[in-house]
Amino acid sequence: MTVTAHPLVSRARELADDLLSPAAERVDQEGVPATHIEAIKRSGLLGVSAPAVYGGSAAPVAVVRETAEILAGACCSTWFVQTQHHTPVLTLAGSELPVRERLLGPLARGELLSGVAYAHLRSYPRVPVRVRREAGGRRFHGTVPWYTGWGLNDVLLLAGVTEDDEALFAFVEAREQPGLRPSEPMRLAALTASRTVSLDLDGLRVPEEAVALRLPFGDWAAADHPKTLNTNPAVFGITEAALGLVEEEYAGVLRVRLGEVRRRAYALADHPVPHERAQERLAVRAEAFTLMRTATTTAVVTGGGRAMSLDSRAQRLAREGLFLLVQGQTRASRTAHLQWLAEHSR
Ligand SMILES: Cc1cc2nc3c(=O)[nH]c(=O)nc-3n(C[C@H](O)[C@H](O)[C@H](O)COP(=O)(O)OP(=O)(O)OC[C@H]3O[C@@H](n4cnc5c(N)ncnc54)[C@H](O)[C@@H]3O)c2cc1C
Structure with a gap:
């Protein structure tokens, strides 16, 4: 098929x-x-x-x-x-x-929707969320800086670092409860609509049966690292949507580039050894971001003054593209993206 x-x-x-x-x-x-x-x-x-x-x-x-x-x-x-x-x-x-x-x-089966709160693990050795063991369960302390889908999802997969330096993931009901308090929904340059909050964890108790994953932090980080190297398909989705707003005379050449960058990005994602060719993966990711920004800019230019209206599609896509530039960013991907931008600014 x-x-x-x-x-x-x-x-x-x-x-x-x-x-x-x-x-x-x-x-x-x-x-x-x-x-x-x-x-x-x-x-x-x-x-x-x-x-x-x-x-x-x-x-x-x-x-x-x-x-x-x-x-x-x-x-x-x-x-x-x-x-x-x-x-x-x-x-x-x-x-x-x-x-x-x-x-x-x-x-x-889609009976329940889950959110996640784990990207903060990537700021290690800074530990925004700590987990302490107690009889029959765990307690979470700290602050989750970003949590999307508050009020929309049913459960959340919450991660922290234990006193034994393990990454621990456990499921929690996605509602305010003793030890878990959400901030007001954040007002953001894009994706305010995603109901993103921060979570204050003040001794949130989680029973041992809710733990889904527990492993040495280094092992978790080694498995997680390759996931942040590849291009997110959403980048191509936004690029394609933006090109749909542009006259074919100008969109055509960008569409060809889109096909070519997408092919290289997905070939790298399919490479059987996920941590190999890391720099190449990050370079293609940066290239895809730049193509996306060119496409959304082209859509805004096409729309003229009307593109500044909040009900214009072009400005929405341009703002959503901005968000994708930082979503899932790590120290390595940030450095690679900045280097790529500096090298390609000439
Ligand atoms: C709208 C929105 C919604 C999100 N929703 C979720 C969610 O539901 N669940 C979830 O788990 N995550 C979520 N995230 C987090 C997201 O996936 C990334 O982790 C985050 O955008 C990268 O974040 P940061 O810059 O806040 O993190 P930071 O922890 O500040 O930094 C991330 C990485 O970049 C490096 N870095 C940052 N600034 C510097 C600097 N000045 N110098 C050197 N290195 C630096 C850090 O060392 C680190 O490795 C969301 C983010 C946004 C923007």
């Missing part, structure tokens, strides 16, 4: 065309509505990577990318809320702890 013929790709396209894209400028200003989340839950897309025995589709990676491109290009805020869900699904699929049997089915 070709990627485009896969049922989840057709479902993503329908959702994008019928619901997400027509509402995207309104959603950008008013927030992702619960009805969008219900539609995503019903679509089967939350189980795209989940094992079939738990009700997921275990779809090929090319389908995962294609659906991400489609959703991000239609409504980046909705894409971003739902994309958090895939890390919890994959974590549970790889876990042998009891929480797998409790949650993997409901997450794979």
Whole structure:
């Protein structure tokens, strides 16, 4: 079966065309509505990577990318809320702890939506969230700087560092409770609609049965590092959506570049050794970002003064593209991106 013929790709396209894209400028200003989340839950897309025995589709990676491109290009805020869900699904699929049997089915079938709070682990040796052991469970202390989907998702996969220097991930109900307090939703240059908050953790108690993953911090970091090297398919989704606003005379050459950069990015992502060719992966990622900014700038220029209106598609895509530049940034990707920009500014 070709990627485009896969049922989840057709479902993503329908959702994008019928619901997400027509509402995207309104959603950008008013927030992702619960009805969008219900539609995503019903679509089967939350189980795209989940094992079939738990009700997921275990779809090929090319389908995962294609659906991400489609959703991000239609409504980046909705894409971003739902994309958090895939890390919890994959974590549970790889876990042998009891929480797998409790949650993997409901997450794979889209009955529950999960968020994540783990990117702060990447600022190690700074430890924004600490985990202490106590009888029958753990207590979380500290601050999660970024948590997306507050009020939209049902559970959250929360990570911290233990006193034994382990990375520990556990599931928590995504609601205010003793020891867990959200900030006000953040007002951001883009993706305010994603209901992103910070979380204050003041001794949040989590039972041992909710722990999904626990391993030495160095082992977690070594496995996590390659995930931050590749280009996010959302970058290509935004690029393509922006080119859709540009006259073919100017879009054509950028579309050719898009095909070429996308091909190189996905070939590197498919390379069997994830930590090899790191600098090349980061360079392609930087190139894809620059192409995306060129495409969104071209869309703004095409739109003229009207492109500054908050109901204009071009400015929304340009702001969403700004967000993607820093999403998932690490020290290594930040340095590589800055070096690439300096080298290509001449
Ligand atoms: C709108 C939004 C929503 C998000 N939602 C979530 C979510 O739901 N869940 C989640 O887990 N994460 C979320 N994130 C976090 C995101 O994935 C990245 O981790 C984050 O954008 C990178 O963050 P930072 O600069 O805040 O982190 P930092 O911890 O400040 O830095 C990230 C990396 O860059 C390096 N760095 C930063 N500044 C400097 C500097 N001046 N000099 C040298 N090195 C530097 C740090 O060393 C570190 O490795 C969200 C981010 C945004 C913007």
